[in-house]
Amino acid sequence: MRQEDRGMNPYVAGALAGLVLILSVLVAGQFFGASTSFVRSAGLVEQIVAPGHVEESSYFMKYLARDPGIDWQWMFVLGIFFGAFLASNATGSFRWTDLPDSWRDRFGPSRVRRFATAFLGGTLALFGARLADGCPSGHGLSGVAQLSVSGLVAMACFFAGGLITARLLYPGRRS
């Protein structure tokens, strides 16, 4: 490992994250989710370029007709950014990084290659998440915690798609 940050025990951090979710449900009545905020952001950006087109889209209007576009979840996702920023600065683990270590070892030092793959990955991930009606936060954390069938099925398929793709990207030895 090139990164020397021991961090927090993942079981403890996870359990604390579970407590945060419980408090959020109790205090604000809100379950975690992230992918809907991407629809809102995309809609807000697209409104600048083609306002009429966004207005005609029944999908954008599901979310943007009711409020100005910024809601609890949008702020929650922004908060994740700030939380990670604060935690990494407080512990000296903030690093400007363009290429992940395991990516560089496998695919070389090209930034264009990594950024293009990340963009494509993001496109597929959000298209899939919106089709599935949730991501690992909404379906995974919130959904499975509520023992919903949709969350369990989605989670299983997230991992199935991910395991197969990772196997194709990194063939050969497992260990």
Next chain:
Amino acid sequence: MTLMFGLFTGVLFGWLLQRARVLRYDKQLGALRLKDMTILKFMLSAILVASVGVHLLADLGLAELSIKGTTLGAQILGGLIFGVGWALLGYCPGTSWGALGEGRFDGLWGILGGWFGAALYAEAYPAMEASVLTWGNLGKLTLPGLLGVSHWVVIALLALGCVALFRFFERRGL
């Protein structure tokens, strides 16, 4: 006020994600390559604790559950597409923002791609509504409801399963 709660909750969650070191391509791909199960440890611990608390709140009438409807076509097809994108990006939607927050700016390209993907889905939505979103629509279904048992039975089984899995991870040094 709701918005401030959202921001504050996100900061706490983002802090924990960062400290657990799960905002990393190497960790997320590590799980998908079955080499490093850090993100599963984090995620399953969170799910387990939350499942107890959330059901307790619901039983006491202090909160309402918010169950997403099950549509097998949507969750299976969408889930698989998500999985492919996840393995390429190495972050999920929430963690791509967190990764950017700790300086991983490949996450930014994932976010931009995510906006593009969401916009594409908005275009595809009318077609999906007429097809995939009608395949296997079972409504708001929970596992206890499906099995006809108390949710505490299912939570106990979930806990046993997680503990067994955690022991396996630790024994194998994953």
